[in-house]
Amino acid sequence: MAECFERVAILGVGLIGGSMGMALHSAGAAGMVVGCSRTESRLCEAKRRGAIDSYTTDPLAAVDGADLVILCLPVASIPASARTIAPVLRSDAIVTDVGSAKACIVDALEELFDGRGQFVGGHPMAGSAQQGVWHARANLFHGATYFVTPTGRTPCRATDAVTSLAHQLGARPVHLPPVDHDRVVAAISHLPHVVASGLASLVPELCGAFADVALEAAAGSFADGTRVAGSDPSLWAEILVQNRAEVLRALASFRARLDAFESALSAGDEAATRELFGLGTEVRRRFEAREARPEPPGQEG
Amino acid sequence: MAECFERVAILGVGLIGGSMGMALHSAGAAGMVVGCSRTESRLCEAKRRGAIDSYTTDPLAAVDGADLVILCLPVASIPASARTIAPVLRSDAIVTDVGSAKACIVDALEELFDGRGQFVGGHPMAGSAQQGVWHARANLFHGATYFVTPTGRTPCRATDAVTSLAHQLGARPVHLPPVDHDRVVAAISHLPHVVASGLASLVPELCGAFADVALEAAAGSFADGTRVAGSDPSLWAEILVQNRAEVLRALASFRARLDAFESALSAGDEAATRELFGLGTEVRRRFEAREARPEPPGQEG
Helix, strand or coil: CCCCEEEEEEECCCHHHHHHHHHHHHHCCEEEEEEECCCHHHHHHHHHCCCCCEEECCHHHHHCCCCEEEECCCHHHHHHHHHHHHHHCCCCCEEEECCCCCHHHHHHHHHHCCCCCEECEEEECCCCCCCCHHHCCCCCCCCCEEEEECCCCCCHHHHHHHHHHHHHCCCEEEECCHHHHHHHHHHHHHHHHHHHHHHHHHHHHHHHHHHHHHHHHCCHHHHHHCHHHHCCHHHHHHHHHHCHHHHHHHHHHHHHHHHHHHHHHHCCCHHHHHHHHHHHHHHHHHHHHHHHCCCCCCCCC | CCCCEEEEEEECCCHHHHHHHHHHHHCCCEEEEEEECCCHHHHHHHHHCCCCCEEECCHHHHHCCCCEEEECCCHHHHHHHHHHHHHHCCCCCEEEECCCCCHHHHHHHHHHCCCCCEECEEEECCCCCCCCHHHCCCCCCCCCEEEEECCCCCCHHHHHHHHHHHHHCCCEEEECCHHHHHHHHHHHHHHHHHHHHHHHHHHHHHHHHHHHHHHHHCCHHHHHHCHHHHCCHHHHHHHHHHCHHHHHHHHHHHHHHHHHHHHHHHCCCHHHHHHHHHHHHHHHHHHHHHHHCCCCCCCCC
16 A cells, blocks of 8 residues: 655645655655745755755745645645646646645635646644644654545545555544534634633633732643643634634534533532533543554554 | 641541642651541551551541641532531641632631631642542642632631641642632633533534544644543532632633634634634743743742
8 A cells, every 4th residue: 555656745844744754754655855835944944854855945846746745834825825836736646735624625626636636635633832844753643643535526546645645654544524524623623722722811811910820820730721722823813714614613512511511500500510520521531542542553444 | 947747637538638648758747647538448548558657437536636637528528527526626736628619618617617726728739630549649749839828817827837738748838818719720720620521522512423533533632621521520510619609700701702712713804813812822821931930949929
C-alpha cells in the first residue's frame, strides 16, 4: 500500500506543513519536498530543520511537476491558494489539504480541481497551541486520527493515495463524509476551544480584585480546562467561522446542558446534579478506555 | 513559625486526609496522627502507607486529647461530623476543615465551635480525579495555594496555626474571607468541572453514529478540556450544591460569554470572534506566566 511520491509540494510550512515534510522524509515517502510560503524566514527554518529540500515563494513554481500537493494553510486561505495553482497542476497530481473544517473547502476545491489534479480533503487531528515550523516534529502525527473526506466526486486514486500517506506519517486514517467530519470536530475540538477561551476569559470578571489570587491558586481543572485558550485567536476565529453551522449546533446543545445544571443547582437538587455530572463521567471513561487501548496495527475506519 | 502538634486527629482518610497525614509525618510536624473513618479497610491502608499512626472508627475517641483536628470529609458531611465531636474537644484544640465551599461550612462551624475548640476554615487547592487513600502522597500540597478563611469571629491562634500548617505541608497559604473564597473557586474550579462534564457528555448526542469515531479521534483540546469530568459525580454534586450561589453566578457569566460567541458566529463575523477568543488567550497567558514564575520563599497572601 505504501507509495513513494517523486516530488511533493507543501504550501504553507507552519507546524503542520513542517511536520508533514519531516515525517515524509523520515518515512522515505518522498523523493523531494518543495516548500512554499510568503515568508522566506520560515522557509529557511523549514529547510534547516530538514522538513523541505528546496523552497520558493512562488506557488506556481512549487507545484510545477509535483505528483503530490499538500495545502497546509489556514482554512480561509485554502480556496484562494487552490485557485492560483489549479491551472498549472499535472492532471494526475494528487491534491489534498489539512483544513480543520471540510464541507466548505471540499465543495470549493472539488469544483476547482474538476479535471485538473485529483483532490480529496484531509485533516490530521494533530496540532498544538505552539504554532510555527519551530515546533514541527516528524512524529507529530504518530497515533493520531487522520480524517480523509471523500465524496461521490472524489477520484479513488486520490482517496487511496492520501490514506496511504496518512499511514506513512504514522497516523490512523479514518474516512468520513465532509459534513460528518465537521460535526465530529465541532464536538471534539471546536466547541472545546470556545469553551476553554470562555472559561479563561471570565476570571477577571468573576473574581474582580481577587483575579490575581485566583490565577495563582488555579490548579488542575482550570489549567487543563483552559489550555487551548492559549491558541492563536486569528487561526481559531477562521476555523470557527468556517465551521460555524456545526459549531453553532454544538453550542446550542452545550447551552441546553448548562441549562439543566442551572435548574438542578437552583433547586439545590443534589441527585439531579449528580446524574448530570455522571453523564460526562461516563463518556470520559469511555474516552480514557480508548486512549489506554493498544493501537491495532494498520487500523482504518 | 513552625509548630509541632502533639496529637493530630484526621477525620476522613481519603486522598486529602491521607496525603495530609503523610505530609505531616514527612515534615515532622506531628507527634502522632490518629485517623478516623467509617471504613476500616481505608484506615488499614492509611496506616500501611504511613499516613496515620493509629486509628479508630469512633470520632469521639479520635479527637480525644487532640491539639489539632482536621476534618477531611466530603463537604456535606462536615457539619454533622463537627456536631458529633464538638462536646468532647479540648477547648484549646485547633479545628479546621478542607471543604471546597466555605461560606456555609464556616457559618455552621463557627456557631458550633463557639467556645469549644478554635476553628478556622481551610481549603488546599490540591486534588485529583483519582480519589482515595490509595492515591495519597506526601507532596500533594507542594506549591499549591492553601486558602485559610478567617472571619471576624476567628481566634487568631487558629488562623496562625493553620497558616503554619499549610507552610509545613509545602503549600502557599492565602487568607481570604469565606464568600470571596467561594467566588474564586467557583471561577477556577467549580465552573471548570461543570463545563468539563458538559463537554464530555455531549459527544454521543452531537456525533450520533460517529460517537466512537469521535472518541477515537479526540486529541488535545478534548482530552484536556474534559479531564475532570472523570471526577466522582457524588463528590462533585455535593460541592456544586454547597456552593450553588457562586456556581450559578459563574454559570450566568459563562452563558453570556457563549451568547457573544454565538452572535459573532451567526453573523460570520471573524473579527468579533477573534476578539472574543483573544480575551481568553490574554488571561491564559497571564496564568501561564504565573505558573512559570519561580516560587517566592514563604509567600503568603
